[in-house]
Amino acid sequence: MKSALEDFKNLLEQQGLKYTYERQSIFEEVSHLKNHFDADSLYERFKQKGSRISRDTVYRTIPLLLESGIIQKSVGEGKREFYERVSGKGHHDHMVCVRCGKIFEFSCPEIEELQDKMCKEYRFQLMFHDHRLFGACERCQKELTPAHSKEETERNGI
Numbered sequence: 001m002k003s004a005l006e007d008f009k010n011l012l013e014q015q016g017l018k019y020t021y022e023r024q025s026i027f028e029e030v031s032h033l034k035n036h037f038d039a040d041s042l043y044e045r046f047k048q049k050g051s052r053i054s055r056d057t058v059y060r061t062i063p064l065l066l067e068s069g070i071i072q073k074s075v076g077e078g079k080r081e082f083y084e085r086v087s088g089k090g091h092h093d094h095m096v097c098v099r100c101g102k103i104f105e106f107s108c109p110e111i112e113e114l115q116d117k118m119c120k121e122y123r124f125q126l127m128f129h130d131h132r133l134f135g136a137c138e139r140c141q142k143e144l145t146p147a148h149s150k151e152e153t154e155r156n157g158i
Helices: 004-014 021-032 039-048 055-067 109-121 138-143 146-155
Strands: 071-074 082-085 093-097 103-106 132-135
Touching (some): 004 055, 039 055
Antiparallel strands (some): 071 082, 093 103
16 A cells, blocks of 8 residues: 555656645645644644744645645635544544534445546546535434524634
């Protein structure tokens, strides 16, 4: 079985890019993260260590990590894009309560199979996907009234 690092290096080679010190540092840092992160928090980790990796390099490397399957899009606080390392948990998706912010991780083979079927039907090569469901958790549903629910949805831009 190929390692995540081999997958990353192969993608770089396919795209005519080099496995630079900066990309290596970003790969290694992400490999040790256990929580969801955004590009700015990843950059701040390097800045705090005194590393000379630029914010632009972090932002340019994230799509490469996504495409090689090292990370996947995730959820976090605010409207920024969040990511998480794939290994360990394996691929999974998220349900996010727009009221309290609680995140539920789930896996559904039927959804994955349907995505594969649709890609095949449309002759579409899937590189990665971002599947997030937004709504209200069981606890918050009890607190919401119909009018409040609509207001909450509009406020969160959903």
